[in-house]
Amino acid sequence: MAERLSAEARKQALGGLPGWNEVQGRDAIGKTFIFKDFNEAFGFMTRAALAAEKMDHHPEWRNVYKTVEVVLSTHDAGGVTALDVALARTMNAIAG
Numbered sequence: 213m214a215e216r217l218s219a220e221a222r223k224q225a226l227g228g229l230p231g232w233n234e235v236q237g238r239d240a241i242g243k244t245f246i247f248k249d250f251n252e253a254f255g256f257m258t259r260a261a262l263a264a265e266k267m268d269h270h271p272e273w274r275n276v277y278k279t280v281e282v283v284l285s286t287h288d289a290g291g292v293t294a295l296d297v298a299l300a301r302t303m304n305a306i307a308g
């Protein structure tokens with residue numbers, strides 16, 4: 213199983229992940245993606261969902277119109293692991 217990252221390692225990983233921040237009050241990282249319209253937002257979610265399923269690592273997320281709020285945490289580990297960092301990087305690549 214993936215291990216929780218130390219606060220130090222988490223900060224370092226966030227340095228290479230534009231737009232991603234620590235979530236206040238829990239061990240998780242988050243990003244708010246804002247697209248041109250709903251079509252772009254849902255297209256992103258569709259591609260990200262397929263990538264997440266392939267990785268067997270799934271996001272917590274909420275969509276309102278063209279905004280997608282994403283929170284990543286490894287539930288099995290109770291915090292942020294390398295799996296969250298990998299999914300965050302994949303989501304950034306998908307969003308372009």
Ligand SMILES: C[C@H](O)[C@H](O)[C@H]1CNC2=NC(N)=NC(=O)C2=N1
Nearest residue numbers: 268269270271285286287288289
């Ligand atoms: C059995 C299955 O591999 C696990 O439940 C996976 C599925 N997706 C997951 N996604 C996330 N974000 N955290 C997990 O701990 C997790 N566990």
